[in-house]
Amino acid sequence: MSFRGIDAAIAAFRAGQIAETASWVASRLEQANAAAERLPLLNLAAACARAQGDRAAAEAHWREALALQPEFSDAWGNLAILLRESGRLDQAADCYRKALQRQPGNPEFHYNHGILLRDQDQPAQAEAAYRRALQLKPDHHQAAWNLGLLKLSQGDYAAGWPLYEARLHPGRPEAITPPRLPFPRWQGQDLRGKRLLILPEQGLGDEIQFARFIPQLKARGARSITLLCHPALRSLFLSLPGVDAVHPGPKLPPDVRHDYWSHALSLPRWLGCTLAQLPGTMPYLRAPDSHRDYWQRRLAGCSGRRIGLVWRGGTQHHHDTSRSLPALASLRPLWSVPGLSFISLQKGEGENEARAAIASQPLLHLGSELVDFADTAAILEQLDLLISVDTAVTHLAGALQRPAWLLLSRQHTDWRWLQERDDSPWYPQSHRLFRQQVGENGWKGAVERLTVALRNWAEAHSRP
Numbered sequence: 001m002s003f004r005g006i007d008a009a010i011a012a013f014r015a016g017q018i019a020e021t022a023s024w025v026a027s028r029l030e031q032a033n034a035a036a037e038r039l040p041l042l043n044l045a046a047a048c049a050r051a052q053g054d055r056a057a058a059e060a061h062w063r064e065a066l067a068l069q070p071e072f073s074d075a076w077g078n079l080a081i082l083l084r085e086s087g088r089l090d091q092a093a094d095c096y097r098k099a100l101q102r103q104p105g106n107p108e109f110h111y112n113h114g115i116l117l118r119d120q121d122q123p124a125q126a127e128a129a130y131r132r133a134l135q136l137k138p139d140h141h142q143a144a145w146n147l148g149l150l151k152l153s154q155g156d157y158a159a160g161w162p163l164y165e166a167r168l169h170p171g172r173p174e175a176i177t178p179p180r181l182p183f184p185r186w187q188g189q190d191l192r193g194k195r196l197l198i199l200p201e202q203g204l205g206d207e208i209q210f211a212r213f214i215p216q217l218k219a220r221g222a223r224s225i226t227l228l229c230h231p232a233l234r235s236l237f238l239s240l241p242g243v244d245a246v247h248p249g250p251k252l253p254p255d256v257r258h259d260y261w262s263h264a265l266s267l268p269r270w271l272g273c274t275l276a277q278l279p280g281t282m283p284y285l286r287a288p289d290s291h292r293d294y295w296q297r298r299l300a301g302c303s304g305r306r307i308g309l310v311w312r313g314g315t316q317h318h319h320d321t322s323r324s325l326p327a328l329a330s331l332r333p334l335w336s337v338p339g340l341s342f343i344s345l346q347k348g349e350g351e352n353e354a355r356a357a358i359a360s361q362p363l364l365h366l367g368s369e370l371v372d373f374a375d376t377a378a379i380l381e382q383l384d385l386l387i388s389v390d391t392a393v394t395h396l397a398g399a400l401q402r403p404a405w406l407l408l409s410r411q412h413t414d415w416r417w418l419q420e421r422d423d424s425p426w427y428p429q430s431h432r433l434f435r436q437q438v439g440e441n442g443w444k445g446a447v448e449r450l451t452v453a454l455r456n457w458a459e460a461h462s463r464p
Contacts, residue, residue, distance in 0.1 A: 006040050013047060022048035035068045042068075043075060050082060058082055073102040077109050084116050092116050107137035114146065119411065121438070123150060123419070141172040153415040161269035168263065176201050179261065186260035188270040192221030194259040199228050200249055201263050203317070204373070205392035207233055208399050209416070209426065211240055212279045213267040218242035228252060235374040239286045275425055282429060283401035291378035299382045302341040302364065305461055307334075307454075308380065309342055309363070310388035312350040319412035323390045328353040328361070330443050333451040334387070335361055337458050343383065345376060345393055384461065387450065390414055398427030405453070407446050410436040
């Protein structure tokens with residue numbers, strides 16, 4: 001493919017024509033000799049290589065550009081992003097310093113520097129960088145969203161919820177698109193006598209976690225509340241207090257009429273939710289009786305205390321490589337604790353590992369038998385403890401008020417688990433958190449700490 005100049009090639013790159021752009025840039029670089037001509041080509045070639053997953057080539061292109069022109073601030077900024085993605089945080093910090101020295105008024109440099117500072121466990125400095133980006137560009141929705149995540153992770157919900165609304169702005173990459181509905185969005189209006197539609201967003205765990213706010217809406221006088229949800233949650237959500245109708249998404253039946261609609265994760269903002277005022281009625285979900293009876297019979301042969309396991313999340317999650325364990329074998333120290341029956345609730349990634357469990361790794365795999373979350377809920381009600389990474393099952397355990405221990409990565413920890421705590425205000429009577437510590441590379445240390453706690457727990461809860 002041939003483009004009419006570098007601007008057309010950049011437009012094609014932004015439109016997703018990565019391979020075509022890379023080919024064009026490579027051919028032009030072979031012919032370009034002057035530094036002024038090579039610089040923009042090297043920058044675009046590096047961007048193409050990064051988009052294609054070739055970080056080494058991308059770094060080589062940006063370093064060549066900087067050798068030609070050390071004042072090329074965009075190359076310093078782009079190289080910093082690449083180095084951060086590669087885990088070379090100190091080198092990335094040096095590149096950001098050089099980029100900001102050359103262009104201190106660039107909001108993107110401050111925003112991306114904030115992300116690096118967050119990864120370096122410097123939340124105060126990260127907040128300052130995000131706020132500087134917003135000063136320079138008030139409509140920088142990515143900076144607002146990341147600042148919102150930071151404030152939520154600190155427990156500052158009064159500041160965090162309004163900023164978190166930036167996730168919905170159409171100018172933000174991967175924005176959540178508001179629906180086209182013939183009635184307005186609920187933003188705190190009087191609900192007395194009104195009909196409210198609540199829409200799902202993000203993951204299954206988010207739907208479970210934020211369903212707790214529905215009784216508060218009913219207490220404000222809502223005439224009826226309709227909940228749209230993932231089909232796998234419908235039978236479970238029928239037990240939710242305050243819900244008048246539950247429809248499996250993504251489409252609503254055409255005859256449904258309402259006065260307002262709201263995204264589920266916007267509810268706490270308009271309800272004025274603070275960390276100290278989280279809805280405290282637990283549990284707020286229960287397994288259907290028919291499911292409970294079936295799984296009670298299915299688990300009848302499990303002796304000792306029953307421990308559920310989930311070690312991987314869905315690969316579509318942006319930070320799944322951080323939150324998931326690399327393999328079931330990472331949990332091998334748990335097998336040394338006597339008197340326990342381990343039960344796999346693993347779905348998707350990891351199911352084959354569970355099926356292949358050997359004698360030295362005793363495991364009853366039920367994950368492949370689960371049809372929906374009502375099944376999962378019924379099993380959790382039969383277990384003594386769930387051990388899991390950060391997945392929807394952990395939120396389900398909390399909604400059922402079942403004991404759960406979470407393994408949490410230090411990098412990219414989700415905001416709802418806050419910072420440096422080993423408990424969760426969202427699930428105060430059920431959850432215990434085992435975090436990776438500073439300087440730990442991998443999950444060994446967290447699993448060892450959890451194993452010690454499990455051995456103590458098993459001794460205290462041994463059956464007579």
